[in-house]
Amino acid sequence: MLELFLKSLPAFGKGILITLEITIFALIFATVIGLVVGLINIGKNKIFKAIAKIYIDLVRGTPLIVQAFFLYFGMTGALKFQIRPEVAGIIVISLNAGAYMAEIFRGGIQSIDVGQMEAARSLGLPYSKAMIKVILPQAFKNMIPSILNQFIISLKDTSILTVIGVAELTQSGQVIIGRTYKSFEIWTMVGILYFILIYLLSTVFRKIEVKLNV
């Protein structure tokens, strides 16, 4: 078993790097998307709000694997352009996580007492400064558990990208099994590797949460 693990380690290592690369990029974009869309939904512009609603409903209403197939095999063929599967993966997961993050941000911001915004405005702060300096910092503390949740979900979602040819961790397991036929051993190892990745991610977040609460 140890021999199999050591032999597979280079392949696992490459898979982990791709998994992390996609997750990190996607989450950065998703946070930006989520913040923008979340603020739109709190704001007053009806047209933007309608667009935001369509975006969130579409993304939440279709499975991630279908979104991945649609972008990578469907759209590229229909519109005759090419993108790397990893790029398609980042786009799909960004849009996916972004929609959920938008709702997290909206909920987090709305949970802050209305009095906070009123006080900030009555002190002469413009809406944007009030948001950035008063509301968001407080909201962020509350949102950390939900954000961590979404980060974990997005990391695990990368495993679906194997169907569009992304060589992430799950696919590296499949390829090794295609040669060695050792399903039980390899899937156990892959499961443990994902568990370690997510455990490390959760630990980082918990440290952030503790720091913010002090």
Place this chain on the structure above:
Amino acid sequence: MKKLSIILAFLLIFVACSSKKETSEKKVYKIGTDVIFAPFEFEKDGKYVGIDIEILDAIAKAEGFEYTLSPMNFNGLIPAISSDQLDGAIAGMTITDERKEVLDFSEGYYESGISAVVSAKNDKINSADDFKGKTFAVKKGTTGSLYAEDKQKELGSQIRYFDDSPSMFQEVANGNADITFEDYPVIAYKLSLEKEPTLKIVGDKLSTAHFGFAVKKGQNQELLEKFNSGLKKIKESGEYDKILNNYK
């Protein structure tokens, strides 16, 4: 709590009954096949057809055994056989020494071999000499992927893995990968059906191989013997040739 225990009890009895039912009747073999691998297995009008399907059906009739068909992605077949989820598989599966370590194969029932396939619009790749540095699209667990892996170092190529033949072909047709390696009969059949082919074969066959019916090594030997004996019968009766002609 009492209601819950009654419901649980019923569930347990139901599960126990359904598993007992299987063993008290005649053995029905669970045989796996690929989801889509024309002309060997594919779905038409809601039913599975193809060379593999018809050969299996003819042999089962000749030898008098019953089976259920379980289509799944090719790379799941060998794990399923190894974990006793399937009794056997017929799926355009090439007989190889590596596979013989975990499977027992029947006599070869179809001669095949790998061909290199590129986009029909690709005029840069005309022979095996042009494979250097290109991107290969392959299907997980197939001899095509093995060929790509063997050549990867010397050619400095990138390999992308997919679960099924359509995804793999689509990757090359879309231009995201340069070459795929597929069993010759499969790509030849696909090209024969298309009015405007999106792919083309490059060069001669890269290997020669035979398809075999597979069971778990050391088990289901009676099923294997029935397949071999049935194969002989349908070849002698001419039914084998008739089946092959259906897909020319």
